[in-house]
Amino acid sequence: QVQLVQSGAEVKKPGSSVKVSCKASGGTFKSYAISWVRQAPGQGLEWMGGIIPLSGTGKYAQKFQDRLTITADESTLTAYMELSSLRSDDTGVYYCARAKVAYTYLGWFDSWGQGTLVTVSS
Amino acid sequence: QSVLTQPPSLSGAPGQTITISCTGSSSNIGADYDVHWYQLLPGTAPKLLIYEKNNRPSGVPDRFSGSKSGTSASLAITGLQAEDEAEYYCQSYDSSLSGSVFGGGTKLTVL
Numbered sequence: 001q002v003q004l005v006q007s008g009a010e011v012k013k014p015g016s017s018v019k020v021s022c023k024a025s026g027g028t029f030k031s032y033a034i035s036w037v038r039q040a041p042g043q044g045l046e047w048m049g050g051i052i053p054l055s056g057t058g059k060y061a062q063k064f065q066d067r068l069t070i071t072a073d074e075s076t077l078t079a080y081m082e083l084s085s086l087r088s089d090d091t092g093v094y095y096c097a098r099a100k101v102a103y104t105y106l107g108w109f110d111s112w113g114q115g116t117l118v119t120v121s122s
Numbered sequence: 123q124s125v126l127t128q129p130p131s132l133s134g135a136p137g138q139t140i141t142i143s144c145t146g147s148s149s150n151i152g153a154d155y156d157v158h159w160y161q162l163l164p165g166t167a168p169k170l171l172i173y174e175k176n177n178r179p180s181g182v183p184d185r186f187s188g189s190k191s192g193t194s195a196s197l198a199i200t201g202l203q204a205e206d207e208a209e210y211y212c213q214s215y216d217s218s219l220s221g222s223v224f225g226g227g228t229k230l231t232v233l
Contacts, residue, residue, distance in 0.1 A: 039162075047222040047223060059220070060221075062219065107156070107215075110170055
């Protein structure tokens with residue numbers, strides 16, 4: 001089973017951007033979608049978008065379409081999530097998660113990163 | 123407002139059986155996309171409990187089971203234990219949104 005390790009906590013000002021990394025080890029990287037899921041304080045899990053590294057193209061939930069960029073570097077087995085124009089309600093824990101089924105966004109997430117706390121505050 | 127609807131909270135006594143519902147629509151559960159379930163403990167990443175129709179990853183007790191009918195799905199937990207106190211989330215795929223969707227989560231309290 002693949003292990004996912006995320007970068008550390010971030011504190012950002014409103015209007016700025018944050019970039020979180022997710023490094024994979026122990027499994028195949030390029031064929032399986034890496035998704036980003038966040039949990040705001042007191043809220044539920046929310047799928048933000050994902051990328052199948054082999055395709056190189058991110059797929060985004062409509063809510064985040066205009067300020068989210070997801071990329072992947074096959075050489076370092078690392079996926080990235082960059083969220084811009086940060087607001088206070090972007091505060092939360094951001095998880096990367098790998099889909100179990102190759103070449104699709106369907107299916108379940110069998111591996112999760114440990115989560116990265118992003119705090120947006122002036 | 124989550125695409126999949128779950129009860130916000132449930133409670134049960136040790137040993138009891140509880141069922142958590144997950145209601146969707148014709149573009150997700152009703153379109154025959156599978157429903158998966160996760161357990162979320164404070165400070166930890168989500169843990170996969172049930173995938174596809176009613177499959178458990180290695181290490182998940184058979185006290186946990188899943189079912190689906192029409193536009194709804196359910197997670198049943200039998201023989202409730204104190205360690206089951208957690209948040210539970212359902213997840214599926216939505217063809218209208220072209221992506222994964224989660225339920226709003228259910229906070230389970232073991233009395």
